[in-house]
Amino acid sequence: MAETIEEEYEGDFRKKTVRTSFKIQETKSSTTTTVETIPAKLYGKDPSVYDDIDVDDLLNKLSEEELNALAKEVDPDDSMLPPSQRCGYECEKDATGPVDRNQLITYINTQALETPDLPENQPFELGKVRGKKWIPPEPPIREQQADEQVAIDLGSEYENALAKASDEEIIDLAAILGFHQMMNQDQYYASLLNTGQPVGLGWDGITKSSKQKIFPKEGPNTTDILKVIRNVEDDDKNMLDVNLNNIKTISDENFATLFKELAENTYVTSLSLANTGLTDHMAEQLIEAIKKNNTLKVLNVESNQLSPKCIAAFIDALLVTKSIEEFRASNQRNCIMGNKIEMEITNLVEKNPSLVRLGLHLEYNDARDRIARHLQKNIDTNRRISKYLITIGSNNKSVTITRQD
Incomplete structure (x- = not known):
């Protein structure tokens, strides 16, 4: 028996012909049998016939029903199709009117109650597993590697010491x-x-648990607000630090009087109003006082109800007198100020040559880095200036600058 395989190429299709010969030698005559494989056909025609056919022309000849039937046979996972065409659901019902939500919910509940449940092929039995049970794969077996011992020679001196x-x-x-x-x-x-x-x-x-240390609670702030206002109004030289933290009973009238007198005061260097319920309305009067006061060095308005725009207005007011060196305004009602406000605050801080400390939570790295670099620059400038002493003579009114080592 002999088998011969011949291949012929026609266009993009390969035609394969198998010829098998059987030779039987019993007498002087011989017998040969040949079997030929018939090539594949598409709808009774050779596939090469469809090479020159335009697909767009074929689609234009189809009716709307034939196009819908063809669309249902398309692979839904084809990424070239839009998602709206991958779904086989079609709702061709005309609208009956505006949507009534209560009526729609009632209809859905009615349909859910009237629709019978699908019958179960196998009844439920407690403890019986129906279907294929998922078995987690076994973790890969890792070969236990022997711990490598590294010999380190420390020398006799170090070994004896240890x-x-x-x-x-x-x-x-x-x-x-x-x-x-x-x-x-x-x-x-x-x-x-x-x-x-x-x-x-x-x-x-x-480590064992240690006994908890009990610290006494911090007492309430007993500062008399009316006395503070009188001292600020009288421009008392002993009133240097005004601390009203945690006093939430300060009225708007007392705030207004304090800020009005603070604008003309020449001795107060520190003002703390943390957790006093300060709002934007009263903060506007404090901002006006800051623009007129040249003595104040430290201002603390943390833990209040100030908006981001109000905080930016505070920092803008610091540029008028340029006397405040420390400003704290973190932990406000609106913790997130946004990129626009933070960039505005950054630009204002970079224009301030006197500010060395800023207590403010910033979300963006760019604002934090730029402000930190500028504050460090102000600190270095103050350090260099502090090395020199300015002495004014009382007789000749001369100015002598000497270096302090």
Whole structure:
């Protein structure tokens, strides 16, 4: 028996012909049998016939019903189709009128109650698993690698020193080298504070819970607001620090009087109004007072109800007299100020040569970095200026600048 395979190429299709010959030799005559494979056809025609047919022309000849039937046979996972055409759901019902929500919900509930449940092929039985049970795959077997031992020669001097070292000395050495995992918490903090090690806790000791330290509660702020207002109004030279923190009973009239007198005061250097319920309405009067006061150095309005625009107005007011060195306004009602306000505050701070401390939460890195660089620049400038003393002579009114080493 002999088999011969012949291949013929026609266009993009390959025609395969198999010829098998059988030869039987019983007598002087021979018999040969040939089997030929018929090529594949598409709708009774050779596939090469459809190469020159335009698909668009075929689609234009189809009716609307034939196009809908063809669309239903398309692969829904084809990424070239829009999502609206991958869904086989079609709602061709005409609208009956405006949507009534209550009527729609009633209809859905009625249909849900009247629609019978699908019959179960197998009844439910407690403890019986229906269908294929999912079995988690076994984790891959990892070969246990032997721990490699590295021999380190420290020398006889270091080995003798470590052999004679006490537990406290070894703990201190581990703290210096940064081996925090080898110590418990009490040993670590004892090493940082350079104090004795806890009693009963050796090198292998276990950290035990320590007794809680009870601190007395902070008492209420008993500052008399009316007395403070009188001292500010009288321009008392002993009234340098005004601390009204945590006093939430200050009325708007007292706020207005205090801010009005603060504008003309020449001795107050620090004003703290944290957690006093200060709002934008009263803060506007404080902003006007800041623009007129040349003595105030520290202003604290944290934990109040100020808006981001009001905080930006505060920082803008600092540029008028340029006397305030520290301004704190974090933990307000609206914690997030937004990119626009933060960029506005950044530009205002970069114009201020006197501000060295700013207590304000900023969300964006660009604003934080630019403000931090500018505040550091102001600190360096003040440090260089502080090295010189300006002495004014009382007789000749001369100015002498000397360097302070």
